[in-house]
Amino acid sequence: MPIPALTSLLVMGGAKSGKTAFAQHLAESAGLQPVYIATAQAFDGEMTTRIARHKAARGSQWSLLEEPLELAQIITEAAHEDRILLVDCATLWLSNWMLAGRDTDAGTDVLAQALAKVRGPVIMVSNEVGHAIVPDNALARAFVDAQGHLNQALARASEGVVQVVAGLPYWLKPAPSVQMLFRSRA
Numbered sequence: 625m626p627i628p629a630l631t632s633l634l635v636m637g638g639a640k641s642g643k644t645a646f647a648q649h650l651a652e653s654a655g656l657q658p659v660y661i662a663t664a665q666a667f668d669g670e671m672t673t674r675i676a677r678h679k680a681a682r683g684s685q686w687s688l689l690e691e692p693l694e695l696a697q698i699i700t701e702a703a704h705e706d707r708i709l710l711v712d713c714a715t716l717w718l719s720n721w722m723l724a725g726r727d728t729d730a731g732t733d734v735l736a737q738a739l740a741k742v743r744g745p746v747i748m749v750s751n752e753v754g755h756a757i758v759p760d761n762a763l764a765r766a767f768v769d770a771q772g773h774l775n776q777a778l779a780r781a782s783e784g785v786v787q788v789v790a791g792l793p794y795w796l797k798p799a800p801s802v803q804m805l806f807r808s809r810a
Contacts, residue, residue, distance in 0.1 A: 630745070630782075630783040630784040631742060631744070631745055631746070631783055632739050632740070632742055632745070632746050632747075632748070632781065632782040632783050632784070633647075633650070633745075633746070633747045633748070633782055633783065633784040633785070633786065634748050634750060634775070634778045634779055634782040634784070634785045634786070635647045635650075635747060635748065635749050635750070635786050635788060635793075636749075636750050636751070636752045636775060636779075636785065636786070636787050636788070637751070637752055637787055637788035637789060638751065638752055638753075638755065638789070639751060641788045641789055641790065641791070642788050642790065642791030642792075643749050643751075643788040644678070644712055644713070644749055645681075645791070646786070646788050646791070646793055647710055647712070647747045647749050648681070648682065648710060650747060651708045651710045651747055652683075652685070654708045654745065656706060656707050656708040656744075656745065657685075657687065657706060657707040657708070658682075658685060658686050658687070658707070658708055658710060659686070659687045659688075659689060659702055659707050659708070659709050659710070660682060660686050660687070660688050660689070660710050660712065661689045661690075661691060661695070661698060661699070661702065661709055661710065661711045661712070662675070662678075662688065662689070662690045662691075662712060663690075663691065663692050663695060663711070663712065663713060663714070663716040663717040663720065664678075664692070664712075664713075664716045665692050665716075665720060678712070687707075689702060692716075692717065692720040693717070693720055693721065693724060693726075695711065695714075695717045695735055695738075696731075696734045696735045696737070696738035697738075699711065699735075699738050699739065699742060699746060700738050700741075700742070703742040703743045703744040703745075703746060704743060704744040705743065705744045706744070707744060707745075708744070708745040708746070708747065709742075709744070709745070709746040709747065710746075710747045710749070711746065711747065711748045711749060712749045713748075713749040713750055713751065714735070714748055714749065714750035714751075714774060714775075714778060715750055715751040715753070715771060715774075717735075718731075718732075718767070718770055718771055718774055719767070722766075722767060722770065728770040728773075728774070729770075729773070732770070732773055732774045732777045733777065735774075735777070735778070736777040736778055736780065736781040737781070739778060739781040739782060740781040748778055748782065750771075750774065750775055750778060751771065752775065752787065753767075753768050753771045753772075754768060754771070754772050779796075779797065782797070783797075783798075784797055784798065785797040
């Protein structure tokens with residue numbers, strides 16, 4: 625199935641679904657300068673190891689910008705026609721935003737507006753956390769709710785949306801046409 629030409633793409637999936645690898649492959653295939661925007665913060669040794677693993681998985685052609693909080697601003701400043709931004713990930717940005725005591729609804733709106741107006745291609749990676757049981761504590765429930773609202777806002781603002789399951793991409797937006805799904809073998 626051909627991949628449509630998009631300015632903004634949301635790549636969602638569960639933990640370890642292959643969403644970052646898929647997004648990275650798309651960015652590297654675009655023929656543009658790839659720029660990785662990292663939102664993670666290394667608060668412990670395990671996260672330090674994860675960050676190092678992600679860095680090692682990218683080649684030397686990648687530029688790196690690290691921004692745990694002001695994601696809308698960095699996307700607006702860095703987006704350009706000759707580069708492709710890969711934001712990994714919106715979920716960690718949301719965690720950082722909540723831990724900083726910021727208004728997640730306002731932050732979500734600003735981020736979605738920035739994505740909708742971007743001047744160059746952006747791939748946004750985000751976790752899908754709504755496929756599990758309802759958490760047993762108020763903070764976790766608030767996070768799941770905020771993550772759901774964030775994903776909905778980013779999906780509305782993005783020209784394309786893909787869900788990755790077990791490393792396989794499922795295009796949600798734009799929805800594939802019947803002609804794209806079925807073709808003659810003749």
